[in-house]
Amino acid sequence: TKRVLVTGGAGFIGSHLIDILMQNGNDVICADSYFSGSKENVAKWIGHPKFELMRHDVTQPLLVEVDQIYHLACPASPVHYQHNAIKTLKTNVLGTLNVLGLAKRTGARLLLSSTSEVYGDPEVHPQVEEYNGNVNCVGRRSCYDEGKRCAEALCMDYHRQHHVDIRIARIFNTYGPRMFFHDGRVVSNFIVQALRGESLPIYGDGLQTRSFCYVEDLARGLLLLMNCDYIGPINIGNPVEFTIKELAEKVRAKVNPKLKIEYRQMPKDDPKRRQPEITKARKILGWEPRVHLDEGLQRTVDDFKSRAQANP
Amino acid sequence: TKRVLVTGGAGFIGSHLIDILMQNGNDVICADSYFSGSKENVAKWIGHPKFELMRHDVTQPLLVEVDQIYHLACPASPVHYQHNAIKTLKTNVLGTLNVLGLAKRTGARLLLSSTSEVYGDPEVHPQVEEYNGNVNCVGRRSCYDEGKRCAEALCMDYHRQHHVDIRIARIFNTYGPRMFFHDGRVVSNFIVQALRGESLPIYGDGLQTRSFCYVEDLARGLLLLMNCDYIGPINIGNPVEFTIKELAEKVRAKVNPKLKIEYRQMPKDDPKRRQPEITKARKILGWEPRVHLDEGLQRTVDDFKSRAQANP
Ligand SMILES: NC(=O)c1ccc[n+]([C@@H]2O[C@H](COP(=O)([O-])OP(=O)(O)OC[C@H]3O[C@@H](n4cnc5c(N)ncnc54)[C@H](O)[C@@H]3O)[C@@H](O)[C@H]2O)c1
Ligand SMILES: NC(=O)c1ccc[n+]([C@@H]2O[C@H](COP(=O)([O-])OP(=O)(O)OC[C@H]3O[C@@H](n4cnc5c(N)ncnc54)[C@H](O)[C@@H]3O)[C@@H](O)[C@H]2O)c1
Ligand SMILES: O=c1ccn([C@@H]2O[C@H](COP(=O)(O)OP(=O)(O)O)[C@@H](O)[C@H]2O)c(=O)[nH]1
Ligand SMILES: O=c1ccn([C@@H]2O[C@H](COP(=O)(O)OP(=O)(O)O)[C@@H](O)[C@H]2O)c(=O)[nH]1
Ligand SMILES: O=c1ccn([C@@H]2O[C@H](COP(=O)(O)OP(=O)(O)O)[C@@H](O)[C@H]2O)c(=O)[nH]1
Ligand SMILES: O=c1ccn([C@@H]2O[C@H](COP(=O)(O)OP(=O)(O)O)[C@@H](O)[C@H]2O)c(=O)[nH]1
Numbered sequence: 001t002k003r004v005l006v007t008g009g010a011g012f013i014g015s016h017l018i019d020i021l022m023q024n025g026n027d028v029i030c031a032d033s034y035f036s037g038s039k040e041n042v043a044k045w046i047g048h049p050k051f052e053l054m055r056h057d058v059t060q061p062l063l064v065e066v067d068q069i070y071h072l073a074c075p076a077s078p079v080h081y082q083h084n085a086i087k088t089l090k091t092n093v094l095g096t097l098n099v100l101g102l103a104k105r106t107g108a109r110l111l112l113s114s115t116s117e118v119y120g121d122p123e124v125h126p127q128v129e130e131y132n133g134n135v136n137c138v139g140r141r142s143c144y145d146e147g148k149r150c151a152e153a154l155c156m157d158y159h160r161q162h163h164v165d166i167r168i169a170r171i172f173n174t175y176g177p178r179m180f181f182h183d184g185r186v187v188s189n190f191i192v193q194a195l196r197g198e199s200l201p202i203y204g205d206g207l208q209t210r211s212f213c214y215v216e217d218l219a220r221g222l223l224l225l226m227n228c229d230y231i232g233p234i235n236i237g238n239p240v241e242f243t244i245k246e247l248a249e250k251v252r253a254k255v256n257p258k259l260k261i262e263y264r265q266m267p268k269d270d271p272k273r274r275q276p277e278i279t280k281a282r283k284i285l286g287w288e289p290r291v292h293l294d295e296g297l298q299r300t301v302d303d304f305k306s307r308a309q310a311n312p
Numbered sequence: 313t314k315r316v317l318v319t320g321g322a323g324f325i326g327s328h329l330i331d332i333l334m335q336n337g338n339d340v341i342c343a344d345s346y347f348s349g350s351k352e353n354v355a356k357w358i359g360h361p362k363f364e365l366m367r368h369d370v371t372q373p374l375l376v377e378v379d380q381i382y383h384l385a386c387p388a389s390p391v392h393y394q395h396n397a398i399k400t401l402k403t404n405v406l407g408t409l410n411v412l413g414l415a416k417r418t419g420a421r422l423l424l425s426s427t428s429e430v431y432g433d434p435e436v437h438p439q440v441e442e443y444n445g446n447v448n449c450v451g452r453r454s455c456y457d458e459g460k461r462c463a464e465a466l467c468m469d470y471h472r473q474h475h476v477d478i479r480i481a482r483i484f485n486t487y488g489p490r491m492f493f494h495d496g497r498v499v500s501n502f503i504v505q506a507l508r509g510e511s512l513p514i515y516g517d518g519l520q521t522r523s524f525c526y527v528e529d530l531a532r533g534l535l536l537l538m539n540c541d542y543i544g545p546i547n548i549g550n551p552v553e554f555t556i557k558e559l560a561e562k563v564r565a566k567v568n569p570k571l572k573i574e575y576r577q578m579p580k581d582d583p584k585r586r587q588p589e590i591t592k593a594r595k596i597l598g599w600e601p602r603v604h605l606d607e608g609l610q611r612t613v614d615d616f617k618s619r620a621q622a623n624p
Contacts, residue, residue, distance in 0.1 A: 142465040153454040
């Protein structure tokens with residue numbers, strides 16, 4: 001067992017990761033500013049002697065003594081990260097600088113949760129780790145995309161210059177229980193609208209694709225990466241592609257087949273396609289996703305239903 | 313006349329810019345850490361009542377009252393910027409954040425000196441401003457390339473979010489008097505070797521191309537951009553392409569036709585080609601380069617000769 005810091009641990013992915021880390025008997029510190037996360041996500045561990053909750057903004061220095069750092073702090077949905085673009089860039093850059101300083105001082109191993117958005121609107125399918133990406137560095141998404149690219153660059157430089165022990169995971173679209181209702185992302189939008197009996201909003205023609213990874217699969221992948229010898233960057237995601245329209249139809253079928261679909265304008269710089277090439281994850285981590293979209297969507301719908309009933 | 317701050321003003325480009333600003337009667341503050349620049353470059357203005365020299369590192373906050381900021385502070389040659397990659401990233405990101413904070417507080421207009429390196433190893437020729445680039449975000453050049461991309465993203469976000477008045481110039485390879493002898497860039501390397509009577513080192517086969525802009529042309533372009541209404545990003549550079557081999561032959565012809573050429577290994581991530589598309593600069597700024605490579609090289613060789621005699 002280890003002393004583990006999870007920044008952004010009160011968020012969607014972080015809280016699932018903390019569940020596994022706690023179940024494995026580790027000492028866990030969750031550092032979060034609650035900008036897009038919530039204490040409810042880790043409520044079951046509050047009071048546990050091996051769990052500590054810290055209100056902390058990663059743009060500020062942090063002094064703790066740990067063996068491993070999962071650096072997840074960063075709003076992940078466009079609605080959240082565009083709300084205050086400068087803050088998003090600061091979180092990515094200053095936040096990553098601070099945890100790298102921490103890792104350098106303590107000798108801790110640091111895993112950066114990067115993103116498929118470093119590939120931007122990709123012109124290579126599926127995306128291999130060697131692909132340099134197609135990111136508009138002055139667009140509205142750049143606070144996130146460039147922020148993460150810069151965070152990766154910082155990690156590599158601390159690794160080369162100070163031998164900081166790093167891991168870089170490029171996470172693709174993830175979904176599952178504890179996604180926020182109003183997080184603005186496609187899975188949560190569709191389920192929330194469906195449960196309300198309202199029509200499902202598709203941006204553009206709905207033929208853009210995404211590949212959706214169930215959150216427990218993803219968290220398992222991050223653990224494997226942290227505890228292996230490969231520094232990355234490595235893609236972690238589900239390679240099975242669906243169009244946004246197919247996703248809408250699946251949600252409709254599960255919740256209420258009578259729902260309508262409503263077509264809206266496509267946001268700017270919205271990638272048309274995204275699919276991870278996961279050969280590296282398969283070979284190096286021995287990882288691949290296990291939960292099919294039908295199964296995962298069902299669990300997510302059930303979770304949204306029970307949360308909607310608890311907080312009507 | 314205006315109160316003008318030039319960060320990196322003791323550097324190669326900055327010092328030429330200061331010459332024009334001073335000749336035009338402005339109040340000029342030069343803020344520099346002398347990491348890659350030198351007081352000698354601005355020696356002729358020291359003591360002038362409208363000139364102030366500040367020893368300042370832009371990664372630290374700066375409180376001055378000005379109307380315009382030319383933000384040039386950043387080592388520009390691979391040798392310098394890879395010497396301490398973390399520092400280069402900090403200079404680009406924290407440095408730009410600080411001058412943006414300054415511009416926000418004072419209402420000053422800020423011009424960022426970005427670079428053609430935001431296009432990385434381009435797959436589009438010539439490079440238009442809309443091209444998203446081909447940058448390896450985890451490579452050895454990423455401290456510079458990603459640092460500048462992130463600096464552009466920060467400028468755009470301060471512009472959108474706080475209405476900071478910004479200008480983004482993407483500068484292509486520039487040469488001329490006051491380039492440092494040991495700056496590691498191709499023009500200075502060739503001239504230094506040639507004056508010593510040693511062979512000219514070509515990396516790779518020498519068929520990679522660059523387009524070289526004479527520094528006075530470049531500085532004039534930056535002034536035009538600062539004082540026009542277009543925020544950019546806008547390419548400023550000379551569109552006439554030369555291979556590195558052609559450059560070597562020109563230097564040889566000017567200094568000593570008997571010199572040998574020596575082929576060496578190509579550095580990693582070295583762009584094969586680079587050429588600005590300058591339609592925007594022509595139309596919007598009414599700018600184009602005036603000094604031909606033959607003329608500019610001659611002035612540069614003369615400058616290198618006289619400096620070599622002064623500091624033997
Ligand atoms: N969910 C996805 O599909 C996805 C895809 C790619 C990458 N990622 C990355 O995974 C990580 C976690 O994403 P998520 O989906 O759980 O998002 P989330 O918004 O649910 O979680 C992020 C957490 O970070 C916290 N946070 C934000 N800014 C902070 C700051 N300055 N200081 C401290 N805490 C801060 C938030 O409060 C939240 O709890 C993020 O880094 C994200 O970029 C997620
Ligand atoms: N020379 C070129 O071909 C070229 C091409 C593209 C972009 N640029 C950009 O133009 C700008 C000027 O380039 P240059 O060729 O004059 O380089 P230079 O190295 O001669 O000048 C940079 C100046 O910035 C100063 N500096 C560096 N880090 C600093 C810090 N942290 N705080 C304060 N000062 C600092 C240096 O001491 C130096 O005087 C740079 O931003 C560079 O990225 C130059
Ligand atoms: O335990 C630590 C050690 C460092 N840092 C921060 O990490 C950053 C980078 O630290 P580093 O030592 O690499 O650089 P420096 O302090 O020289 O900027 C700095 O802002 C520190 O405040 C931190 O938050 N916790
Ligand atoms: O209510 C929604 C939300 C999103 N999308 C689309 O679904 C895709 C995934 O969007 P999301 O914001 O979930 O993630 P990202 O674009 O970051 O992958 C994008 O093409 C969106 O335009 C949609 O059609 N309806
Ligand atoms: O005159 C000023 C005003 C601000 N800043 C710095 O600019 C950065 C960004 O300032 P801003 O006000 O945008 O952000 P905040 O202070 O909220 O981080 C901060 O680090 C400030 O220290 C500066 O150097 N000079
Ligand atoms: O002594 C030298 C220095 C550079 N180069 C090559 O010249 C080109 C321009 O290099 P420089 O470092 O001047 O600028 P940048 O690569 O940033 O454009 C590159 O292809 C280098 O590999 C060379 O052949 N000999």
